[in-house]
Amino acid sequence: MTTPNITFYERVEDALQDNQLYAALDLATTRLVTGRHNAFGALPEGDSLRDHARRLRAHTLANLDRYLAQFADSVERLGGHVHWAQTVDEANQYVADLARARGVKHVVKSKSMVSEELEINHVLEAQGVKVMETDLGEYIIQLANEKPSHIIAPVIHKSKEDVAKLFRAKINATDDDLIDVPKMTALARRTLSSDFLQADMGISGVNFAVAETGSICLVTNEGNGRLTTTTPRIHVALMGMERLVPTMEDLGVMLQILGRSATGQKLSVYTNIVTGARRTATNGAATGPEPDGPDEFHVVIIDNGRSKILGSELAEILYCIRCGACLNVCPVYKKIGGHAYGSVYPGPIGSVVTPGLHWIGPWSELPHASTLCGACQEVCPVRIDIPRMLLKLRDESARAGKGPAWLKRGLGLYRFAVLRPGLYRLGGRLSGWATRMLGKNGWVKKLPGPFSGWTDQRDFPVFAKKSFSQRWREERRN
Amino acid sequence: METSRENFLNKIKNSLHHSLLPQANAEHPGSFQGYRFQADAPTDKLIEDFTRELETLSGHVHVLEDAEEIAGKILEILESHQASQIIAWDDASIGVTGLREALTKTGITIKEDELSIDNAGRKTRLSEMDEVLVGLTGAHGGLADTGAVALISGPGRGRLASLLPPVHIALLPKSRLYPSLPAFLSAHSTATDNSNLVFIAGPSRTADIEMTLSMGVHGPGEVHVIIVPGR
Numbered sequence: 201m202t203t204p205n206i207t208f209y210e211r212v213e214d215a216l217q218d219n220q221l222y223a224a225l226d227l228a229t230t231r232l233v234t235g236r237h238n239a240f241g242a243l244p245e246g247d248s249l250r251d252h253a254r255r256l257r258a259h260t261l262a263n264l265d266r267y268l269a270q271f272a273d274s275v276e277r278l279g280g281h282v283h284w285a286q287t288v289d290e291a292n293q294y295v296a297d298l299a300r301a302r303g304v305k306h307v308v309k310s311k312s313m314v315s316e317e318l319e320i321n322h323v324l325e326a327q328g329v330k331v332m333e334t335d336l337g338e339y340i341i342q343l344a345n346e347k348p349s350h351i352i353a354p355v356i357h358k359s360k361e362d363v364a365k366l367f368r369a370k371i372n373a374t375d376d377d378l379i380d381v382p383k384m385t386a387l388a389r390r391t392l393s394s395d396f397l398q399a400d401m402g403i404s405g406v407n408f409a410v411a412e413t414g415s416i417c418l419v420t421n422e423g424n425g426r427l428t429t430t431t432p433r434i435h436v437a438l439m440g441m442e443r444l445v446p447t448m449e450d451l452g453v454m455l456q457i458l459g460r461s462a463t464g465q466k467l468s469v470y471t472n473i474v475t476g477a478r479r480t481a482t483n484g485a486a487t488g489p490e491p492d493g494p495d496e497f498h499v500v501i502i503d504n505g506r507s508k509i510l511g512s513e514l515a516e517i518l519y520c521i522r523c524g525a526c527l528n529v530c531p532v533y534k535k536i537g538g539h540a541y542g543s544v545y546p547g548p549i550g551s552v553v554t555p556g557l558h559w560i561g562p563w564s565e566l567p568h569a570s571t572l573c574g575a576c577q578e579v580c581p582v583r584i585d586i587p588r589m590l591l592k593l594r595d596e597s598a599r600a601g602k603g604p605a606w607l608k609r610g611l612g613l614y615r616f617a618v619l620r621p622g623l624y625r626l627g628g629r630l631s632g633w634a635t636r637m638l639g640k641n642g643w644v645k646k647l648p649g650p651f652s653g654w655t656d657q658r659d660f661p662v663f664a665k666k667s668f669s670q671r672w673r674e675e676r677r678n
Numbered sequence: 679m680e681t682s683r684e685n686f687l688n689k690i691k692n693s694l695h696h697s698l699l700p701q702a703n704a705e706h707p708g709s710f711q712g713y714r715f716q717a718d719a720p721t722d723k724l725i726e727d728f729t730r731e732l733e734t735l736s737g738h739v740h741v742l743e744d745a746e747e748i749a750g751k752i753l754e755i756l757e758s759h760q761a762s763q764i765i766a767w768d769d770a771s772i773g774v775t776g777l778r779e780a781l782t783k784t785g786i787t788i789k790e791d792e793l794s795i796d797n798a799g800r801k802t803r804l805s806e807m808d809e810v811l812v813g814l815t816g817a818h819g820g821l822a823d824t825g826a827v828a829l830i831s832g833p834g835r836g837r838l839a840s841l842l843p844p845v846h847i848a849l850l851p852k853s854r855l856y857p858s859l860p861a862f863l864s865a866h867s868t869a870t871d872n873s874n875l876v877f878i879a880g881p882s883r884t885a886d887i888e889m890t891l892s893m894g895v896h897g898p899g900e901v902h903v904i905i906v907p908g909r
């Protein structure tokens with residue numbers, strides 16, 4: 201994953217200046233939150249189903265080595281190929297070698313978050329392969345040469361005018377093509393349809409993989425996921441190693457909550473379950489070849505830092521089913537959008553996963569991009585305790601000396617004062633007086649000296665006229 | 679460098695010694711007991727729910743009784759699109775005997791849908807199929823709570839009939855209605871024996887641009903489910 205070249209705080213500052221971004225985020229997240237709310241409202245067993253799903257995820261991860269082995273055996277039994285990739289480079293190398301060996305010139309891709317970790321498009325393009333993103337949102341992202349800003353709604357940050365401008369510049373769209381959103385969508389369909397017919401390889405992600413059957417499940421609304429796994433001769437599925445469920449029945453549990461959490465749909469339009477390449481199969485009493493589907497099936501199982509997360513206090517984050525619900529309710533995400541996080545996974549989930557995958561590395565600010573309000577945990581379909589892990593990461597990064605200097609200085613001063621009651625009282629009175637002098641309408645916009653770090657990011661409240669200890673003494677006297 | 683399966687899994691095993699996995703049990707938690715669907719709901723109720731749900735998704739539902747009516751409805755849909763070609767499952771898989779013949783008699787061409795093993799031949803066939811406006815399939819199940827149909831691939835049952843053409847017509851026997859997806863799965867333990875099982879809930883859609891709904895982005899933008907008698 202590429203690291204951004206400006207700091208987190210600079211990115212946040214840019215995002216906060218962007219009124220159009222704010223309006224777009226507000227519209228989309230409000231819609232998604234309402235949709236989710238209504239969908240669960242209409243599912244009386246929703247709460248107990250979520251509890252069950254959480255237990256399933258926990259159990260699967262606790263036995264991950266066993267279930268992965270079972271999954272791989274199931275895939276191989278049907279003639280599929282399994283590749284184990286500890287690193288991004290290994291995964292990319294495998295796909296690149298396969299493409300070269302099979303003379304692949306043209307690849308269609310359906311949406312996959314793990315492929316963003318890999319940045320596999322660049323690797324394939326470097327060897328002369330044409331790679332097309334086929335999810336409408338991802339296609340727009342590819343044309344704009346950007347990164348997705350939401351796990352399930354990648355172009356949440358763009359207006360239709362932005363998209364129209366892009367289509368005009370990149371694919372010669374005419375005025376007629378751009379009259380409204382359905383027309384623009386139709387243009388994208390026309391443009392991409394020849395890619396589906398001509399592609400030699402389809403690359404997909406994996407929403408869930410089923411250990412017992414060796415199946416992978418892809419959930420989409422557009423149908424590009426089905427085409428990607430049907431028209432090209434070769435299908436390669438890229439899979440984060442934690443994406444497993446033990447059985448088809450367990451998959452049913454997950455499907456009951458995924459669509460509802462992600463978009464408020466009871467079920468996404470296409471729930472596509474692929475079990476190996478096409479083969480000789482049965483149809484009632486008859487046996488014969490399946491007419492379509494790929495002739496080769498490959499799955500690349502990717503670690504890329506996940507086993508490190510698994511062996512830590514952050515392991516619970518691997519319960520995640522990538523629904524995006526925690527983004528939509530996060531007061532920080534709603535203000536700054538996905539790009540400000542600078543990583544593949546934005547929002548609350550990203551603030552744990554990204555520092556986790558890289559064991560903090562350059563990502564020490566992300567766990568601070570939260571108010572710890574707990575809204576993410578409340579909506580999470582598998583009830584992941586994200587706030588606990590954000591605190592854990594803050595602690596880790598402070599211990600590693602990664603906290604901002606002003607914070608350390610400020611806390612040092614504070615500690616010195618609270619340990620000396622006389623000094624503390626004096627300091628309290630002084631700062632009360634100072635904030636009243638500096639403040640306007642109850643808020644201080646800029647604190648002086650060592651405290652200025654605080655007001656770089658937010659306002660500081662003016663102290664009450666009487667301190668708590670003053671009032672305490674007065675109350676006791678009366 | 680290549681990681682072996684053994685190394686990959688050993689790394690996980692080692693990590694598991696230090697994992698904090700709240701609520702993890704060595705035992706599988708078993709089946710979910712709390713589904714609220716009515717296991718023995720009468721067919722009429724299932725049809726009613728299925729119809730309401732699919733119509734909410736802008737799909738069309740037709741409940742028809744005899745073979746002639748069914749052929750008539752299909753022809754009507756073909757005519758409304760001025761379509762003279764279809765991609766279709768075989769008769770046994772559609773579940774109405776003689777349907778293909780009845781359609782060809784009226785001058786409809788049923789396109790070859792077998793993709794060749796050879797890559798160039800495959801692409802040529804795909805391009806030919808891409809001109810077709812209507813796909814006709816059977817269905818292995820209908821889900822009353824979501825309006826989705828379940829299709830299992832197999833010989834004579836290609837995936838592209840429900841995917842490539844802009845219009846998809848699925849014939850669903852009444853007896854194959856299920857209250858929900860979990861109910862369908864528990865009745866079909868062999869659903870993954872063949873290479874593809876798909877649940878289709880209405881027309882293809884996207885809301886990627888400004889949350890504005892568009893239909894038919896890659897898959898069919900028009901979906902008809904004809905509920906027919908039989909098994």
Ligand code: SF4
Binds near residue numbers: 461524525579582583
């Ligand atoms: S953490 Fe929970 S809410 Fe957030 S994306 Fe993952 S599953 Fe969804």
